[in-house]
Amino acid sequence: MTVPEKVYLAPMEGVCDPPLRHMLCAQGCYDECFSEFIRVTDVPLPAKTLLREVPELKEDCCTADGTPVRVQLLGDNAEMMAASAQRAAALGARGIDLNFGCPSRFVHHAGAMLLREPELIRRITATVRETLDQSIFLSVKMRLGFADPAEAPDLVRAAAVPGLNEIIIHARTRKELYRKDSLHWDVIGTLHEAASGIPLVANGDIVDAESAQHCMEQTGCTRLMAGRAALTEPNLGRMLKQGAAPLPxxxxxxxxxxxxxxxxxxxxxxxxxxxxxxxxxxxxxxxxxxxxxxxxxxxxxxxxxxxxxxxxxxxxxxx
Ligand SMILES: Cc1cc2nc3c(=O)[nH]c(=O)nc-3n(C[C@H](O)[C@H](O)[C@H](O)COP(=O)(O)O)c2cc1C
Structure with a gap:
C-alpha cells in the first residue's frame, strides 16, 4: 500500500463552507482544504468579501483544528485576479488556487469555460505568479479539457508557468461534468512531462483507500484531492493516510x-x-x-x- 504524500479536501461551492471545513477537517486529517471559489470581476476583491468567504484568514488562515485553507479565486481578468490574490495574501493567506474547472453555465467567461483558451489561462497564471510574493503557494485547479481529454497536455503546458507550485486535475472534461462513466485517471498519468516537474494532484472519484491506490497507480501522483466522498466518509483523509476504518x-x-x-x-x-x-x-x-x-x-x-x-x-x- 502506498501512503499518499498529501490528501486535500476539495473546494465545493455551497457545500464546503466555513462550518463544513471546520467539521470535516477536524475528522479528516487533511493536509489542506480550500475555500469555495470566490468570483473576481473587474475590481480587486474587497477585504470584506475575502474575510466573509474565508473567516479562517483571521485565524492564521487555518481551520479550528489547524488545517491550512487555500483561497480559491475564479475569474478571467488577469490583473484583478492578481490584485485579489495579493489582497488575500496581505490578509494572511499562505496559498492561492486559481479555478479553471468550474463547469457551471452561470460563471460565463471563467472557470472551465477558459479551458477553451489556454493562452488566457497562461496569462492569468503568469500574472498572478509574477505579482504575488514568492513565499505564497500558488496552484491551478483544472479539468482535462473542455470537450476532449486530448486537450490536456496543451492546457497543462499553458498553466505550468515558472514558479507555479501545483496543478490539481479533475480527471474529467468540462463536457463530462461529473459522469460516473467518464473518468480518466490514466490521462493524468501522461501529463507529468507537460507539467515540467510541477507536482500534479489527482482528483475525481477517490472514495476509499482502494480507489486511492488505483488512482495513485494510474496517475503516478502521490498528492490526492477528495470532494464528495469526504462528506460520505467524514474521516476520509484518515482512511487514506492512516488506514482508518470508515466511521460507523x-x-x-x-x-x-x-x-x-x-x-x-x-x-x-x-x-x-x-x-x-x-x-x-x-x-x-x-x-x-x-x-x-x-x-x-x-x-x-x-x-x-x-x-x-x-x-x-x-x-x-x-x-
Ligand atoms: C457541489 C460541488 C461544488 C463544487 N464547487 C467547486 C468549487 O467551488 N471550486 C472547484 O474548484 N471545484 C468545485 N467542485 C469540484 C470539486 O472540487 C471536485 O473537483 C469534484 O467534485 C471531483 O472530485 P470528487 O469526485 O472527489 O468529488 C465542486 C463540486 C461539487 C460536487
Whole structure:
C-alpha cells in the first residue's frame, strides 16, 4: 500500500463552507482544504468579501483544528485576479488556487469555460505568479479539457508557468461534468512531462483507500484531492493516510447533530440550518443501505427540534 504524500479536501461551492471545513477537517486529517471559489470581476476583491468567504484568514488562515485553507479565486481578468490574490495574501493567506474547472453555465467567461483558451489561462497564471510574493503557494485547479481529454497536455503546458507550485486535475472534461462513466485517471498519468516537474494532484472519484491506490497507480501522483466522498466518509483523509476504518453510522449522525451547533456558531440563519444538515446526510446516505434508510425518514422532517430528536433517538438506538 502506498501512503499518499498529501490528501486535500476539495473546494465545493455551497457545500464546503466555513462550518463544513471546520467539521470535516477536524475528522479528516487533511493536509489542506480550500475555500469555495470566490468570483473576481473587474475590481480587486474587497477585504470584506475575502474575510466573509474565508473567516479562517483571521485565524492564521487555518481551520479550528489547524488545517491550512487555500483561497480559491475564479475569474478571467488577469490583473484583478492578481490584485485579489495579493489582497488575500496581505490578509494572511499562505496559498492561492486559481479555478479553471468550474463547469457551471452561470460563471460565463471563467472557470472551465477558459479551458477553451489556454493562452488566457497562461496569462492569468503568469500574472498572478509574477505579482504575488514568492513565499505564497500558488496552484491551478483544472479539468482535462473542455470537450476532449486530448486537450490536456496543451492546457497543462499553458498553466505550468515558472514558479507555479501545483496543478490539481479533475480527471474529467468540462463536457463530462461529473459522469460516473467518464473518468480518466490514466490521462493524468501522461501529463507529468507537460507539467515540467510541477507536482500534479489527482482528483475525481477517490472514495476509499482502494480507489486511492488505483488512482495513485494510474496517475503516478502521490498528492490526492477528495470532494464528495469526504462528506460520505467524514474521516476520509484518515482512511487514506492512516488506514482508518470508515466511521460507523452512529458517529456520522453525531456529526450531523453537532453541525446544528456549528452552524449557529457561524451565524447561519435557523431556517437554513436544517437544509444544510439534510445536505450533509444526503452525502452520508451513499455509505450504505442503513444510512439511506435513515435519510429517507429524516428528509420528511421539517422542524429543527424534531430533526434533533430524530437524530438523538437513532444515535441511541445504534449505541
Ligand atoms: C457541489 C460541488 C461544488 C463544487 N464547487 C467547486 C468549487 O467551488 N471550486 C472547484 O474548484 N471545484 C468545485 N467542485 C469540484 C470539486 O472540487 C471536485 O473537483 C469534484 O467534485 C471531483 O472530485 P470528487 O469526485 O472527489 O468529488 C465542486 C463540486 C461539487 C460536487
Amino acid at each position: 453510522l452512529q458517529e456520522k449522525l453525531k456529526l450531523a447533530l453537532s453541525l446544528f451547533t456549528l452552524l449557529d456558531q457561524y451565524h447561519f440563519a435557523v431556517k437554513s440550518q436544517l437544509d444544510r444538515v439534510k445536505q450533509f446526510l444526503g452525502f452520508v446516505r451513499r455509505s450504505d443501505a442503513q444510512a439511506a434508510e435513515f435519510f429517507a425518514e429524516f428528509c420528511r422532517v421539517n422542524e429543527i427540534e424534531a430533526a434533533k430528536r430524530q437524530l438523538t433517538e437513532k444515535i441511541e438506538a445504534l449505541a
